[in-house]
Amino acid sequence: MGTPPRTAATVVRRVWTSYAFRRVLQSVFVIWLVSTITFLLMHFMPGDPIEIMAGRLNSAGMSHDQALATAQNLVNYDPDASAWGQYLDFLKGLVTLDLGNSLTNPSKSVLEHVMEYLPWTLFSVGAGVVLAVVIGVSVGMAMAYRRGSGFDHAMTSIGSFLTGVPNYILIAAVVVLGYTVLGILPFLDMRGRITAGVEPGFDPVFLGDAAFHAILPILAFAFTATGSFMLNMKAATTEVLTEDYVTVARARGLKPGRISRGYVGRNALLPVVPQIALQMGMLVGGSIVIEQILDYPGVGQMLMSAIADRDYPVVQAAVIILATSVVIASLIVDLVLVKIDPRIKSEGQDA
Known part of the structure; x- marks a missing residue:
């Protein structure tokens, strides 16, 4: 007998029960939840944009009435609008990408x-994570192969130190x-971000200057992530080295390099891959402190300034964009892992 024809109901049922669709729904829910919480926090904070600017103008020498009138003309905000109406307008703008x-x-x-600030943060955080992955994975595997040695003990101590001490203290x-x-x-x-007089463009002068100014932020973001990757990769590699298929590969006489790359490294990386998205999220969130300390004008520094000014749309957009980036990165990692290790999909369906 041939396979039964697919009906619309069957297709919808398969899509609805698929792991990928459920993960997409979870991601959308997380983005909505973060957006709503951000909206509520900003609108329930004491003071509004007009009051904040009027206070600054008043401190600069203006009379109270003149400062208030000037602030009302400069700031595009209606303090009498209902919170519910503002929330509906906010959701509409979120759906239509008009913030x-x-x-x-x-x-x-x-x-x-x-977007004037976000690329600089993503560049420094991304470069820091790449540096941490390269160093952490390499050193972590070496620690597992030489476990119990002086090298292992020294690197374990360094990894624990980097993980335990906040990166802003280390960079300070x-x-x-x-x-x-x-x-x-x-x-x-x-x-x-760049030296005065250097023109932005894809040329060696601009790229070299941008990299020079980003050295300290990149190091700061790499510190904690490197220690975490080292310790996790060591644990994963140590576990894989005890697996039967590694013992069989050795018994077959395969070269150690091939076993390390094709059998050990590939499987040990599986539990480490999701950590990349998690580290991206943690580091982007921590960019607020790092960028303030190092005077690096990224989205973290912009966010602090917008919060101080009660610039609600800017704060909401910055938080939503950062949260969406992290959620999408996590979603992509999960979907890739399902292709690499189908057991993840099975465990999710059983749950």
Whole structure:
């Protein structure tokens, strides 16, 4: 007998019960939840954009009435609008990808404002994670192959230290030691995103200058992630080395390099891959502190300024974009892992 023809109901049922569809729904729910919480937090904070700007103008010498009138003209915000109406407009803009304009700079759209800063944070965080993966995976495998040795004990201690100490403390120590004590770190020249006078473009001068200014943020983001990758890769590799298929491969006389790459490394990486998306999320969230310390104008520094100004659309857009990036990265990692290791899909269906 041939296979029964697929009906529309059958196709819908298969899509509805598929692992990929359920993960997409979970991702959409997480993005909505983060967006709603951000909206509520911003609108229930004391003070509104008009009051904040009026207070600054008043401190600069303006009378209270003049400062309030000036702030009302400069800030595109209606303090009398209902919170429910603002939330519905916010959801509509979220669905249509129209997040409005900045309250403190109405001539510029929110997306334009965020995109001036976001690429710099993603560059520094992404480079830090790549550096951490390369070092952490390599050293972690070496630790597993030489477990119990002095190298293993030393690297385990270093990995634990890097994981346990906040990266902003580590990078602050680097700046103090290199700039203040030894005088070999040109910290003042490294502040900012690019050197004044350097024109943006895909040329060696701009790219080299941007990399020079991003060295400290990249190191800061790599510190904690490297220690975590080292310890997790060591644990995963140690477990894989005890598997029967590795013993069989050795008995067949395969070269150690082939066993290490094709049997051990590939399988040991499986539990480490999801950690990449998790680290991206943690580091992007931690960019607020790092960028403030290092005076690196990325999305973290922009977010702090927008919160201080109560620029609701900018804060909401920045948080949503960062959260969406992390959620999508996690979704892609999960879907790739399902292809590599179908047991994940089976476990999800059983649950």
